[in-house]
Amino acid sequence: MIRLKLAEMLARKRLSIVELSDRSGISVRDLEVLRDQQAMALRLRTLDCLCRSLGCTPGDLLEYATDEEA
Template identity: 70%
Template sequence: MITICLNELLARRRLSIVELSDRTGIAVRHLELLRDQKAVAVRLRTLDVLCRALNCTPGDLLGRRDEDAG
């Protein structure tokens, strides 16, 4: 399963989801869906905007875990 490591990146940068929304123009609700692993798709444009705002690469933002790992 592909995971989005948004919580970890926000914590490391001491940013709130509201601050990230202000920086990116992405609605808080959409960021919450990403943070909570509820999103079924991510546009490349969204990924690019998040990477720019968090000063990271897609590899920092995305991860993978085995389905059995829970």
């Protein structure tokens, strides 16, 4: 299972979803879907935009966990 660590990154950067939306141009609703692990897919363009807006790399946002760890 691949998990997006958006909530952790927002907490670390002390940003709200609304602030990230303003920085990235991604809608608040789409960010909430990503944050809440409800997304079934993630476009590379969206991942790039998140990394640019948060000043991080894809490895900072993505985590792989086996089913037992999840």
